[in-house]
Amino acid sequence: MRIIVIGGVAGGATAAARMRRLDEQAEIILLEKGKYISYANCGLPYYIGDVITDREKLFLQTPEAFAVRYRIDVRVNNEVVYIDRAKKTVSIRMNSEDVYVERYDKLVISTGAVPVVLDMPGIKLDGVFMLRNIHDTDKIKNYIENHQIHNAIIVGGGFIGMEMAENLHETGAQVSIVELSNQVLTPMDFSMASLVHQHLMGKGINLYLEQEVTSFERSLRSLKVNMRSGISLPADLVILSVGVKPETTLARTAGIELGTTGGIKVNELLQTSDESIYAIGDVIEYPNPLTGLPWIDPLAGPANRQGRLVADNLLGTPTPYEGSIGTAIAHVFDLTVASTGLPGKQLRKLGKPYLSATVHPYSHATYYPDATLMSIKVTFDPDSGKLYGAQIVGEEGVDKRIDEFALAIKRGSTLSELCQLEQAYAPPYSSAKDPVAIAAYVAQNIMTGKMKPVYWRELRDIHIKSEFLLDVRTPEEFEKGSLPYAVNIPLDELRARICELPQDRPIDVFCGVGMRGYIACRILTLSGFEQVRNLVGGLKLYKAATAPIIIRERV
DSSP states (O other): OEEEEEESSSHHHHHHHHHHHSSSSSSEEEEEESOOOOSGGGHHHHHEEEEEEGGGBSSSOOHHHHHHHHEEEEESSSSEEETTTTTEEEEEEEESSSSEEEEEEEEEEEOOOOOOOOOOOTTSSSTTTEOSSHHHHHHHHHHHHHHHOOOOEEEEOSHHHHHHHHHHHHHHHHEEESSSSSSTTTSSOHHHHHHHHHHHHHHHHHESSSSOOOEEEOOOOOEEEEEETTOOOEEEEEOOOOOEOOOOOOHTTOOOOOTSSSSOOOTTOOOOOOEOOOOEEEGGEEEOOOOOOEEOOHHHHHHHHHHHHHOOOOSSSOOOOOOOOOEEEEEETEEEEEEEEEEEEHHHHOOOEEEEEOOOOOOOOOOSTTOOBEEEEEEEETTTTEEEEEEEESSSSSHHHHHHHHHHHHOOOOOHHHHOOOOOOOOOTTSOOOOOHHHHHHHHHHHHHEEEEOOOHHHHHHHHGOOEEOSSSHHHHHHHHOOOEEOOGGGGGGTTTTTGGGGGOOOOEEEEESSSHHHHHHHHHHHTOOOOOEETHHHHHHHHOOOOOOOOOOO
């Protein structure tokens, strides 16, 4: 069998290597239009910021070593320009502009995604860059080394934008992020992103949210980034990070069916509309297992898994692809930010009923040194308790918890089943009640009605005269700041002072993170109060979600 794989990064390289491990006789040709294969795309921002100092460590395999180890015909600088499905051939252009033709029995398209290019004046000015591959990285790195970068602007507040903000900040530049949405990290809910906003501002990063860039200009001394609102910012360097789209030029020209989202439509065996042609990675559209709706998930983990599966489907035991739920993680200065599954904002858009719980547990036992708070939000079905999504912001232990949630969500687990998870416990790593378990317990209390929730938006928008706000923190905490019109009755005094509370008005209880508020709610509910709610996520979440964005003076 003669197999051609188009694209040698992530999924393509994985597929080719797996094919060889399954079949020693198959003829495998790996075609890559660039100079490199199998490189660490996700490590590029850290090389720019000198966290990774050795450029060669970005390359997991050289074309030569890969070819020898797997006995694969690896051809870099060879771009496929046309697929002839009737003849089962591909036309390939080399650097010399010569075009030649190769025949295939099976074809795998792994052309990935390309950056979304903003169509506006000045987009090609010197100093305006996109970051997608090694070539882009080398250009940015060289520019930084040969210019004084005082002001750097990142257009787009996604995961790559966050990582670039941190790494450019480490070079000493004043960094600003311009984002069209009202938050960074748009796959997450606003409340969780607001925690990141606070951290970014604390690091001196300026956030220009709900701002649309319209053009770039260059003066003698610097660039200028112009926005529709009238704001103009000076910059010595601009990084465009506004998203990616599937690179489907080959498929479209060949008449291969594309999906509603713009990616190549594939079936559960990763076959396209042509049964001899498969597609994997950022270029494909496949149903989200949680919604059943087609979507594109441009992440390295799913791409590599698809590469393994497509090899099995071609040469081994056919294995259906189960789909991906969008599990992602990023390092943002001192924070780790992660998400999986469906956030509340997406559930609302889909018209899907849901509830959510937000908790702020410690990463490990508090009596062991250096325990830090993390914030966890879970979304779930209000009737069955089926998990829909999870988001975590914290300094330590975020990665292993998001993976637990991802596994549970992908398996269709409920809150009850999440409560049954058994986590390893030792003081340096966790508490006897792991953060995942705490999130599950609180969510289950909400679902079963043991705790009636009030969410930050509801509390922000209530009519104060109709609600009684009860702050159950200590007097010392209360004096440092509370909500307007709130009455302070510390939790440990609540039973003795319960007569001070109104029976004829709803009571909204709050504390720092929600735990004392929950205990207070149980006391009041069991004492006959019927209209008692607890502020989900406590003041920590409320204050972050309602805090103004402050722009620091630029240098």
